Amino acid sequence: MANKRNIFEEVGSDTKITSASAGAIARAGSGDRHWVRLWLWSLVGLIIVMITVGGLTRLTDSGLSITEWDPVMGAIPPLSAAAWQAAFAAYQTTAEFAVQNAAMSLAEFKVIFWWEWGHRQLGRFIGLTWALGFALLFFTGKLPKARRLSLFAIGPFIGLQGFIGWLMVHSGLDGVRLDVASYWLMAHLGAAFALLGYIYWSLQIFSRSEAELLQARRARERKLFGMSTGLMHFVALQVLLGALVAGIDAGRNYTDWPLMAGGFLPPDMFSLSPWWRNFFEDDGLVQFIHRMSAYLLFAFAIVVALRAKASAHKVTRAAFGTVGLVLTVQMILGIVTVMHSSPWNLAILHQFTAVLLWLAVLRGRFLAGYPIATSVRGTS
Structure with missing residues (x-):
């Protein structure tokens, strides 16, 4: 008499299905x-x-x-x-x-x-x-x-x-x-x-393990992740603009703030020819763009921070709090640096803080995409 079959065996096969071992996703490769x-x-x-x-x-x-x-x-x-x-x-x-x-x-x-x-x-x-x-x-x-x-x-x-x-x-x-x-x-x-x-x-x-990443991605805060992606690109743009400022020593001129040479716009912004060279080589225009971009970045970061405050994940909220703190320090350093005509010690500190800001934004974006679950008691 043939052996009785388990109802979970595949029909038409004499081979029993082996159940998946625990932790296989985490261990595989x-x-x-x-x-x-x-x-x-x-x-x-x-x-x-x-x-x-x-x-x-x-x-x-x-x-x-x-x-x-x-x-x-x-x-x-x-x-x-x-x-x-x-x-x-x-x-x-x-x-x-x-x-x-x-x-x-x-x-x-x-x-x-x-x-x-x-x-x-x-x-x-x-x-x-x-x-x-x-x-x-x-x-x-x-x-x-x-x-x-x-x-x-x-x-x-x-x-x-x-x-x-x-x-x-x-x-x-x-x-x-x-x-x-x-x-x-x-x-x-x-x-x-x-x-x-x-x-x-x-x-x-x-x-994190592969299993943890897979589970965390299901809880992705899509709105915050998208906004933090935009913030990441904005910070990258500001770094590039800062490099242009450094490349032509634009930070050594126009040392008044919030004005530039006594006015909102620097004088003779388009004195070079052809006109597009001014965006790379005119110290007044390059510094002006860097300043305006910084203001916009700061405003956008506030919007992202407010959105992050609504996050259900404590670690994510803390990460974006760090972003806001570092960005504030970076802006103050930028203002102080230009008002002192960019001495090397302030200039290098300003650049180093830009590195910290970059890492902080990436950390916040990662946690928005792969949040660390918060327990019912409110501890991560």
């Missing part, structure tokens, strides 16, 4: 998130340092001190008196030296050389940290299979950022410009923030 997080945190820290050192390199006018781009042998600094003289002679061919630094000594040149050299070495170290970390995690099986491609993409992104940096430096070696082109500086800083944001977003993904 999960890798080792702890080590991946440590690796990503190291990259985040290094890129923040890189952005800060890059800002100091710009503020000390050191960016054109090395006139060649050699990704391999360029890691070796001058090791002899003759090598130092050759590097100095190369810098002496630039318009920056001829117009601004004609009286510079070799000792003074070494100061700006080390700033630029250190900036480039830090870039190489970041690339090496990515490559060694990825290879080690990959060959030890600690990289989640579903996330390998996204983590691999960090490497080419770092390489692209280095290439943009060279194009920026090269733009100042044409024998005409006194500094690098402001739009290349904008592209270089923008790419750095994009790279930082990409890695930080990946880091937040790896802070």
